[in-house]
Amino acid sequence: MPPTAAARTEVLAPAPPRGLAARLGRRLLSPWSRLSLLLVLLAGMGASVLLLEPQRLLSDGWPKQLGGAAALLVFVAAYGLCCVAFVPRPLMSLAAGALFGSTLGLVAAVGGSVLGAALSFGLGRMLGQDALRPLLRGRLLTAVDGQFSRHGFRTLLATRLFPGVPFLAANYCAAVSRTRWLPFLLATGIGIIPNTGAYVVAGARASTPTSPVFLFAMGFIAVTGLAGGAVAWWKREKFRGR
Template structure:
């Protein structure tokens, strides 16, 4: 008698099913924070829990997974500086950030892109898609450097567009260095809040926050102008 249904492992996953799976995975990652606290893990003897040569790679891997759970990246960057110092901490934070971005990119590209492609027909999203597709490195670099762009949003925006993986990874690794360095230095020098390193990093963080606030204010103000003019 012929088999009427394919084996479970060969069942086709429609775009909507894959998108739903992506949503479930991200929700589970975020919900996992109810079971463990990255802040406690990173601040209470992390290097004592992991053997010396493996502490750095383990931290970078946990850093990457934590970004998928939407753990605030400033917290992770500061922990890198506090645990490993400025130079090693910066290298590990950039590596963890890039790995986390690549994981999110892979999930978004594999599970969500096909289902969300019809949304790119709108004028604004289609323009963003063209820019990311044809100017991948430059566009992703700007998303990483410009203050106020959420890390996860940039990852999935790139994944749903046509940008290639290599430009995405390279632009991410380069673009996150300035902001990451500020928090790593702050974490490394937190024990000496009066030191020049801490004061400089705090000033850079404050300036970034101010630029983000100004950017958001200008964006909302720009949206309000057309309605004011027509009223």
């Protein structure tokens, strides 16, 4: 027998909730919703930094209950999270040298930097890329995006070696571009070693500020900072001329 009108109504009744759920799901997963989530996460992490004050590691030292490999791993994780939460990397690198010495401090600082870069890149790629890429219409923005997309490894390596571009800004620029994961991580891991090492050594030798090693480290930081500023200015003028 053909179904009655009432039966047809009962069969079709569940359809609107499924359609509503699908629309809500699409709205929640839309590019702008994901970008809003990214901004909320970053704001929350920035607020947590103001409350926890990780810079106290330089004055108070590492908690005594943590030692050995556990302390190193916890510091790497904390360093990575602090990178995402806008804590200046030089501050954390100085702390790494003061807490662990030159060798282990460099391992901790490089590991934490790569972890923080990976977290930033992943968040930017998943939550921000789809919303921000359509906005890259200006000549300068288009040129920067093309540089990162076509020459990801080379551009990131130069950015890390000559820190004219803030670490976090470079991470998100690479995430919004079409830079791939492996070149991004390799360029970050290799490029940050010289400058990060100088900060770690400075932190390890901070108790002897007149020693040749400390003075060399501070001189290296100053020279690379000036070189980074010059490279950033030259690139900016070059992009403007395109």
